[in-house]
Structures are given as structure tokens and as C-alpha cells.
Amino acid sequence: MSSANAQPLASDRATSSRGAAPRRTADPTTASPSHPWTPNPIVAALTPSGQTDWQRTWVTVDRGGIRWRVEPTRLPELLGPSGLRWEEWRRSGAERLVKRAEERSVHRVALPGGAVYIKQFHPNGWRARVRQWMRRGKGVNEVIRAGWLKSVGIPTIQPVALGERRRFGLVLDNWVVSEELIDTMPLDRFLETELPTLAPVQQAALSRAVVEELANLTARLHHHQFVHHDLHPGNLLIQWSWEPDRGETSLRKEPPRPRVKLTLIDLDALRRRSGPLPNRMIEWNLAVLDHYFRHRYPAAPRLRFVTLYLRTRQRLRAEAQEAGHSVPTTSTVFGGHSEPLDPRSLASAVSTRTRAWAERLWTRWSRRCLMVNKYFQAIRFERDGRLVKGFVARDFDSEALRAILSRSSAWFAASGSIEGIEPIKVSSSARILAVDSRAWRCQTSGNLPETTDDLPSSSKRIAAAASDCRYLIKRHECGPWWRRWTTLVRSSPARRAWQAAQHARVRGVPTPRHWAWIVETDFLGLPIREDLVMEDLRPARRLDHVSRKRWVGLSEPQRRRAARATLERVARLIALMHERSLTHHDLKLSNLLVLYDDEEAWEPTGSADEPRAVDLTAGPKEIWLIDLAAMSHRHPLGEKAIIQDLTRLEVSRRALGWLARTDALRFLRIALAGGLSDQDRWKRIWRRIDAASQAKLERNRRRGRPIS
Incomplete structure (x- = not known):
């Protein structure tokens, strides 16, 4: 590739995608004039000639119709006369497919000089191809942005080769080869599979260390004006170990202290701004990360992450002052765009953004079935x-x-x-x-x-x-x-x-x-x-069948305990459904399936109405919603839809005849997911449900329709 064609690769377009902010391009050789206190991360990645380090040291070869730029020491073992040595690697068993998707595939190849990962980008469809022609190949983006991160000391991949196949000057396919990061694994897989297998003390220590390192990495990214639009645990690699045992220095042995290192990958989603990030962009980026943890972890560790994030931002700002960089006169952490945020205020803002981000993802994912x-x-x-x-x-x-x-x-x-x-x-x-x-x-x-x-x-x-x-x-x-x-x-x-x-x-x-x-x-x-x-979820049964055939045979105290335990699970399910912006217009007992602990208890021993003994007072183990033709998505979900769902279920409760109104009140307290702190709200909803239920029962009696 000629130097004229390679020159534009040295400086990336400073963009903020998805409409986050207007494009602003920074001068790659000078600091930002409007914010001189912030070091420009591209300066250290440039040589005096204006080329990045990899452009200056890598060699350029043409193999098999593909132009490769390769680190000289890796050239013999990576490329043959026709390009990558796929046939040789497959015959020897050195190549293994790691991931295959519509637009990219990842292979691991074990080589004498160290294992490498080969990521091939193959755009699927005209939209992806035109986007690549207009914006540049993703492989080039990953190599350049890896140099950005290394210039500011953020761990990332180590590219060793870059390949592009062009026609009429347009990029069709591109490859990026990077060295394997030894003893690492994706953070999401670590949290879901490895962490639960450790001892409780080790789990607690490692969890704290992961939160600290994640807050440190995110703060450093934002301090150096970087935003990763796909910042989730799947794009972070974790490497952990335990510090050597220093012996017992006291009667009480200290818990093990872990060492954690996080590495950022998938750099095509990385963007750089020419000035400090505004709060709005920071909140959105933290919301992308929080989406994974929101429904898996309680609020305490997520609040601790925000606290550590703010402390790290303040420390980095103080270090910039000590290094002689001029600092804005405002007392804000984020560069003068708004007033400083305390941890709880920022956590609340991120939580709001996370819910909006989740709704956006859920809506897009729900269209996949068509x-x-x-x-x-x-x-x-x-x-x-x-x-x-x-x-x-x-x-x-x-x-x-x-x-x-x-x-x-x-x-x-x-x-x-x-x-x-x-x-x-x-x-x-x-x-x-x-x-x-x-x-x-x-x-x-x-x-x-x-x-x-x-x-x-x-x-x-x-x-x-x-x-x-x-x-x-x-x-x-x-x-x-x-x-x-x-x-x-x-x-x-x-x-x-x-x-x-x-x-x-x-x-x-x-x-x-x-x-x-x-x-x-x-x-x-x-x-x-x-x-x-x-x-087919059998041996699960409909809740109306359980209430009419199973609960009636219990004593009064047992029946009350069974009903309360079951209705509590139903109320939590309805609260979850409403919190996720779903409504079910035919929410009755016959459209709820329940499964108790002893599955064999539902197997018939002679008659379907004579099951084996089972303890129903503990409540169901699982519960599902069925008859989904009456379910719909509404965002935001209004109070009218919530009252309609609860009214239909209240009609089913009254049809049983023996459940008390106190049970219905307990049910309402859980289903509203806000407790009874707002008396005006719950009383208003209670009265509206009662009036609507009476009207529904009267209408069914007048028309001769059965109540279910």
C-alpha cells in the first residue's frame, strides 16, 4: 500500500455514533486548544513523519490477491505464497474456530512463535458493504485504536498483521491478526461459570477486585476522551491470580488478595472525542455497561462501582494538574459541562439511562422472530x-x-x-x-x-x-x-x-x-x-386446576398458607411483567401454569384427580404465563393497563369464593412493586379494581357467561 493511501489511517475521524454528539475532528499532533489540560492520546502513537508505529515498522506484501501489512518477525509463519497458511494449519490441527457470526469469524491458530487470533470481517449485505466503503475497514480501525489505547496505558490487544482485499479501491474483506492474551477469558463467562465455583471468601475478594478494576478502566477511558459503544463484559478479558501467601503476621489470617487485570477488545466500537466527555455521554456509556449487571447483581456493588469511578476520575484530574496541564476553573469532575455529581445522583441517572437502553435493545431483539x-x-x-x-x-x-x-x-x-x-x-x-x-x-x-x-x-x-x-x-x-x-x-x-x-x-x-x-x-x-x-411444560398444571382440585382438600390453615405462597409468586411475576413494559389482557388463573417441588406428585396414580401427596403450602417452584395472544408490549406502560390486568385476576379470585380480601391486599402490595408507601396511589388503584371487578361480574351474570 502506498504511503499516500496509508496516510489517512494515522488519524481517525473523531465521531460519536448513534446521534450522541456532532462530529469534531482533532488535530492529531497538538493538544486540544479548548481543553489543554487533557493530554491528546494520539500524540504518543505518532512518529515525527506522521505515521503510526505499526505503519513505520511493518512490511507490506501482496499474497493471494490480498495486501498484507505484517510485523516482520511474524511474516514467515503467518503467510505463504497464497496468503494465510489455512491448509497447513488445518492439517496439523493448529487451527480452531472460536466464533462465527454473520459479519465476522474468529479463529485461533497455535504457532511456534505464540498463538494468534485471526479475525475476519466479511460484511453481510449491501448496507454493511457501503458502510465499510464509506468509513474504512474494521480491521484497520482495530489496529489504529489499539495504538490509541496503548499510548495512554490501557490494556488491549497486540495486533501483528492486517490484511485487506480490495476491488476498484473498495474494501471487500479484511483481516486482523493479534497475539493471544495468555490466561484470559471473557469477563461475562468468568462471572457466570468460574466465579460461582470458588469458595465464598474468594468470591467476595474477587468480586471486589473486579469492581475496582472495572471502575478504574472505565474512568481512564473517559478521562482520555474515549467512549466504547459496545462496552459489556463480553468485550472485556479478565486475567486474575492470587498474591503469594505472606504468612500469618497476626493471630487472624488475612483473606486472600487477588490481582485482576481487564483488557478491552472489539475496538471497532471505540470512539474518541476532541474534548472532555459531557455528562450525557458518560451516563449513556455507563448505562451500556450497567445493562448486563442490572438484573444480575444488587444495587450495592453497582453503587460502589459508581463511587470508585468518580474517585478515579478525581484522582486522574489531580494527576493532570500535578503534571502541569492547565485545568478549567470550574469545580466539576467532567470538564465544565455541568455541576459535579455525587455517587447516588450519578447512579440514579445511570439507572434511568439503563432502563431506556434496555428497552431499546429488547424492542430490537423482539423483532428477530419475524x-x-x-x-x-x-x-x-x-x-x-x-x-x-x-x-x-x-x-x-x-x-x-x-x-x-x-x-x-x-x-x-x-x-x-x-x-x-x-x-x-x-x-x-x-x-x-x-x-x-x-x-x-x-x-x-x-x-x-x-x-x-x-x-x-x-x-x-x-x-x-x-x-x-x-x-x-x-x-x-x-x-x-x-x-x-x-x-x-x-x-x-x-x-x-x-x-x-x-x-x-x-x-x-x-x-x-x-x-x-x-x-x-x-x-x-x-x-x-x-x-x-x-x-410442553407438563407436569405443570393450570393454577385454576390447582386451586379447585388441590387446595380445597386442605385444612383451612394449610389452604391459606398455600394460597398466600402461590399468590406471592404470581404477584412477583406480574410486577416483573409490568416492569418490563408487558401487559396481559386475559390474566386469569387458567392462564398461569405452576409447578411444585415434587414433579412426580403430578403423575396420575389411577385417576387424574387423585395425585400423590405433595406439600402445597411451600408455594410453586416455577410459574409461567400462557395464552400469549392477549399479551402486548407498551412503553411506557400506563396505570390503566396495570389496572386492567389486575382487575381480570381479581375476577378470577372472586370466582373461587373463599380467598379473603386481605390476601388480595397482600397481592396488590407486591404486584405494584412500590409497596404501600404512597397511600393515595394504592387506595385509588384498589377502588378502581374493586369497581371494575364488580362491573365485570355483573356483566357476565347478565349475559349468562361463566366466570373463570
Whole structure:
């Protein structure tokens, strides 16, 4: 690559993506004139000629139509006559695939000079390609920004090679090769798998050390005007060890002291501003990091992180003063953009931003079920001369799904006379069948595989795992022709349930897993019938069944304890659902599934109404929401929707006849998630629920409709 083409790589465009702030480009060879106290991080990475250190020392070679810039000592073992030595590495077993996604893949290669990681960026789609042409290759970004971080002493990757394949001067694919960081692992995997296996004393010490190091790393990033837009534990590598035992210097032995080092990776998401970061940008960046920890850790360690973050920012500012840099006259920590924040104020602001950031992610993730991506795939095939289409989760075998659905019409018509097929529900709106492995292991027809040997090799693993699973197939008949036309302006019940299941899943609200949504259409493309393939959660039972068949046989004290324990779990589930901006318009006892500790207790011993003994007073072990066609997403969720949900459940409670109003008050206290501190609010909601419940009961009696 000529020096004219390489020259623009020395200075990055100082941008703040996603509309955070207008673009401002800093002079890479001078300090910021408006904020001279802040050292410019690019200065140390530049040589007098204006080139970065890697541009000056690396050699440039063309191999296999790819232009490589490589560290000279690594050139012989990385590149052959045709480029990277893939065939040689695979024959010797040195190459291993670490990660593969739509736009990049990562390989680890064990070499005599030390293992390396090869990250290949291959943009998927025209949008990604045009973005790369306009903004530069991601591999070049990673190499340049690694030099930025090293110039200010922030641990990051060590690149050793960079490759680009161009056509007509436009980047098509690019590679970056970096040295392996020994004895490291992603921070999220460490927190989820390694940390819980340690002794409690070690867990506490390591947790404190991780919080301190994470606060130190984030503060240094922000002090040097860096923002990482994908700052989460998956993009941080942790290396930890224990200090040597210094012996017992007193009668009481000190707890072990860990050493923790965090390294920042995925540098394409790193941005640099020409001046100090405003509070708004700092809060958003901390919210991106807090999103992972918000629902996994209590508030105390997260507040401690904010406190340590502010202390580190103040220390770095004092060190800049001592080094002779001029400091703004304002007493703010963040460079004069606003008044200084105390830890609780900053933590509160970050918490608000985190909730907004989470809602943004959840909304985007919930659309995945209606698109082709790495989580879902489209499916199209013929059944009875009609086009059948839909979406299926990629971790559910599509061939096994087609086998099940090719026989579903016969199974629905057989009314339970086929082994492995059991009718669960038959109503005017929907029919539900329970299908276990016997149905598609023993039934053979057409494209129905008899064994896993008939499936593609990529499907054998999933089919083998699915052989012991049970599924529910819920069929919605779309009715006469005029009703089918309404799907053009309003989603069908099956589609609403499919979308709501994804909303609940990404938000952590427990519901049965929905595997597939299949639509059978007529010649106009209008739906005739729709099938949902769902997870079978039996031996879990509906809560109305438990209350009518199980609780009534208990003594009065036992029944009261069982009801209170169960309703407390239900109230917490509803509070979680409302906190995640979801509402369920048909929230009744029959749309709640509960599972108690002893699963075998639900297995029949002769009659379905004569189960084995089980302690119901301890409350259910698990609880799920079902009938998701009535669930919807609203943000922000208003008080009217909350009252509507609680009113429907109150009607079910009153239908039982024996649950006391004090139980309902306890339920309301938990479901509101704010306690009874605001008396005006809870009393107002209590009265509105009572009035709406009375009206609902009276309306059902007047129309002769049963109360459930």
C-alpha cells in the first residue's frame, strides 16, 4: 500500500455514533486548544513523519490477491505464497474456530512463535458493504485504536498483521491478526461459570477486585476522551491470580488478595472525542455497561462501582494538574459541562439511562422472530397443495418440524387415537395437541424421517436431542373469508402470540418456549389456519386446576398458607411483567401454569384427580404465563393497563369464593412493586379494581357467561 493511501489511517475521524454528539475532528499532533489540560492520546502513537508505529515498522506484501501489512518477525509463519497458511494449519490441527457470526469469524491458530487470533470481517449485505466503503475497514480501525489505547496505558490487544482485499479501491474483506492474551477469558463467562465455583471468601475478594478494576478502566477511558459503544463484559478479558501467601503476621489470617487485570477488545466500537466527555455521554456509556449487571447483581456493588469511578476520575484530574496541564476553573469532575455529581445522583441517572437502553435493545431483539437471522429462519413447503410458510427457531430442527407438521392434519382429525398424540384442548378458537417423540419416530410418510440417519448431518444432533422431547401444537382456524381479510389490518392471534413470546423471552418473563409459527395460506396469500409449535411444560398444571382440585382438600390453615405462597409468586411475576413494559389482557388463573417441588406428585396414580401427596403450602417452584395472544408490549406502560390486568385476576379470585380480601391486599402490595408507601396511589388503584371487578361480574351474570 502506498504511503499516500496509508496516510489517512494515522488519524481517525473523531465521531460519536448513534446521534450522541456532532462530529469534531482533532488535530492529531497538538493538544486540544479548548481543553489543554487533557493530554491528546494520539500524540504518543505518532512518529515525527506522521505515521503510526505499526505503519513505520511493518512490511507490506501482496499474497493471494490480498495486501498484507505484517510485523516482520511474524511474516514467515503467518503467510505463504497464497496468503494465510489455512491448509497447513488445518492439517496439523493448529487451527480452531472460536466464533462465527454473520459479519465476522474468529479463529485461533497455535504457532511456534505464540498463538494468534485471526479475525475476519466479511460484511453481510449491501448496507454493511457501503458502510465499510464509506468509513474504512474494521480491521484497520482495530489496529489504529489499539495504538490509541496503548499510548495512554490501557490494556488491549497486540495486533501483528492486517490484511485487506480490495476491488476498484473498495474494501471487500479484511483481516486482523493479534497475539493471544495468555490466561484470559471473557469477563461475562468468568462471572457466570468460574466465579460461582470458588469458595465464598474468594468470591467476595474477587468480586471486589473486579469492581475496582472495572471502575478504574472505565474512568481512564473517559478521562482520555474515549467512549466504547459496545462496552459489556463480553468485550472485556479478565486475567486474575492470587498474591503469594505472606504468612500469618497476626493471630487472624488475612483473606486472600487477588490481582485482576481487564483488557478491552472489539475496538471497532471505540470512539474518541476532541474534548472532555459531557455528562450525557458518560451516563449513556455507563448505562451500556450497567445493562448486563442490572438484573444480575444488587444495587450495592453497582453503587460502589459508581463511587470508585468518580474517585478515579478525581484522582486522574489531580494527576493532570500535578503534571502541569492547565485545568478549567470550574469545580466539576467532567470538564465544565455541568455541576459535579455525587455517587447516588450519578447512579440514579445511570439507572434511568439503563432502563431506556434496555428497552431499546429488547424492542430490537423482539423483532428477530419475524426476520431471517442467526436465531430464526424462514420455512416454506407444500402441504395438501397449499403453500405453508412461517418462521422457526434455528435451535429447533427444521426437518423434524416439517415431519411433525406434515402429519398434523391427520393427528388433529384422529382425536387421540394415534400413539403419542394427546388432545389437550378443543374449543371454537383453537385446538391443542401434545406430541411426543413416538409420534414422529413411529409414523412414517413421504418426507418423514424414520431415523436420524435420514436427516442431514447438521440436523442429526438436534434430532437426537429432540427424540425425548414433547411439544404442543396449537392450531388456530382463521374462520370464513371475511375474517381472513381482517389480518391485513390486524395481526392474527397466532402471530400476536408468536411475537409476544419473543417479547417475553428477551425480557426474562417466564413463558413456554415457542419454537415455530406456521401459516397455511390460500391462493390470495390470506391465512387459512395457523400452527404454533410450543414447549410442553407438563407436569405443570393450570393454577385454576390447582386451586379447585388441590387446595380445597386442605385444612383451612394449610389452604391459606398455600394460597398466600402461590399468590406471592404470581404477584412477583406480574410486577416483573409490568416492569418490563408487558401487559396481559386475559390474566386469569387458567392462564398461569405452576409447578411444585415434587414433579412426580403430578403423575396420575389411577385417576387424574387423585395425585400423590405433595406439600402445597411451600408455594410453586416455577410459574409461567400462557395464552400469549392477549399479551402486548407498551412503553411506557400506563396505570390503566396495570389496572386492567389486575382487575381480570381479581375476577378470577372472586370466582373461587373463599380467598379473603386481605390476601388480595397482600397481592396488590407486591404486584405494584412500590409497596404501600404512597397511600393515595394504592387506595385509588384498589377502588378502581374493586369497581371494575364488580362491573365485570355483573356483566357476565347478565349475559349468562361463566366466570373463570
